[in-house]
Amino acid sequence: MRIMGRRRALVGVLAGSLLLAGCNAGPGQVGAAVIVDGESVSVDRVQQLIDKAVREHPYGQQLAKEHKLDLVGREIVRQEILHDLTERAAQREGVQVDESLVVAALQNDPLAKPMEAKQQNDPALSVQQLVARVRDHREALVDAALQTQLALKYLDKLTVTFDFSSVSSTDATGSDADKLREQAIEKARRFAASPNAAAEVIQQDQKTSDTQAGTGQKLPAMQSPATAATVLFGLEPNTVAAFQPTPQQPLWVVVVVRERAADKPVASDQPAQPTAQQLAGVGIRLLQPYLDQVDLKVNPRYGVWDVVGMDLAPNEASKKGIVLPVHGATPQNP
Known part of the structure; x- marks a missing residue:
């Protein structure tokens, strides 16, 4: 396309x-x-x-x-x-x-x-x-x-394959929102505990009717330019993230990326025409891997770097999520 x-x-x-x-x-x-x-x-x-x-x-x-x-x-x-x-x-x-x-x-x-x-x-x-x-x-x-x-x-080459689970609530305000964030981050830590931990958590979550979960999900960036601007598409394989796809909705997603490919155009069943703003967001997200190549130090008066938002958060508790390596996983060749 x-x-x-x-x-x-x-x-x-x-x-x-x-x-x-x-x-x-x-x-x-x-x-x-x-x-x-x-x-x-x-x-x-x-x-x-x-x-x-x-x-x-x-x-x-x-x-x-x-x-x-x-x-x-x-x-x-x-x-x-x-x-x-x-x-x-x-x-x-x-x-x-x-x-x-x-x-x-x-x-x-x-x-x-x-x-x-x-x-x-x-x-x-x-x-x-x-x-x-x-x-x-x-x-x-x-x-x-x-x-x-x-x-x-x-955009027409990038594809990620991932396993995921979710944490949701009927209320996204006040203490409920804070609790939801804590639950998602805790689940991310469970995902990252070992190479097989995510599969075990997801298997249990799939038995719960109110939890969305699955394995081997393959998503081309072209199919969802809005999602391509999220942390999911900036992760290297064997990396876990917990984030809120849409801040207005009381839903957090916890993912572990299994594969990330960007070497050739991929077919998409439902390609979407990206807006200028979505293209800008994807471009910024494509900078995420370069963070591992630089020595970055931010003065605490301006906050802390938040890789999930590709921005600065006032403090650790204000970050838009968490990114963790899978403990014990075999390193991937870049």
């Missing part, structure tokens, strides 16, 4: 994407907000960008009034990390952006207009847009385009 014209997709990204998208002194270096393989971004630099967001954008001023500038700081650090990973992935994959498209996009810069105080988008998405506007615009646009290029390169 033809996804979409690659040039047309990139023009769309360059012209209007990015719709995605106080503790210690520093992680091993005084004044550093984040260090990636020895290259650091300073706390002062992050603060300069926060100040710029408040100075130039009504939305930044609104966040300041609501005492939510910590969200901006975390997103700045997140985008710095993703920038580094994107450059690494693009170099390894031989992915480039047509310079003429960058020049054309900057002539009608989609990031030039200040963000109004009232936003209709999801708050996290709005903060992402705000930070893209206070960054170097060329860098932000190129990052988004490269991430989309990665998605276009692999």
Whole structure:
């Protein structure tokens, strides 16, 4: 199936994407907000960008009034990390952006207009847009385009085979939501206990009528671009994850990936046409394996890296899930 014209997709990204998208002194270096393989971004630099967001954008001023500038700081650090990973992935994959498209996009810069105080988008998405506007615009646009290029390169090739179980509830609010998360993480730890542990748990779960569970599930990314943007498609074989596919629904999924293939196009019974936002999400998810190749240190004042969300969480308890290796499993060749 033809996804979409690659040039047309990139023009769309360059012209209007990015719709995605106080503790210690520093992680091993005084004044550093984040260090990636020895290259650091300073706390002062992050603060300069926060100040710029408040100075130039009504939305930044609104966040300041609501005492939510910590969200901006975390997103700045997140985008710095993703920038580094994107450059690494693009170099390894031989992915480039047509310079003429960058020049054309900057002539009608989609990031030039200040963000109004009232936003209709999801708050996290709005903060992402705000930070893209206070960054170097060329860098932000190129990052988004490269991430989309990665998605276009692999969306029709990437397939995962996995075993899974679930944890669900009739209520997704308050303490019930916290309990659901704890149950899912506990089940993930049981999955990861040994190479055969997941199969044993799933076998028991299949006897329970209210639990969805199965083995040997094979899912092409093309069949579900939204799912392809989740942690499931970034996992290496013999890795377990617990995550909530849709935060609005009281359902967590616990998976163990058995195979991950991305070497040739695969047939899909129900191919889906990805949206620009889904392509952006898949591109960011394809950066996940590169996290194992870098030495990443984040200043605790900005939180902790959350691989499930490919973002920063305020603390360990706020992470969107958990990723664990299967103990005793035979290492897979990359």
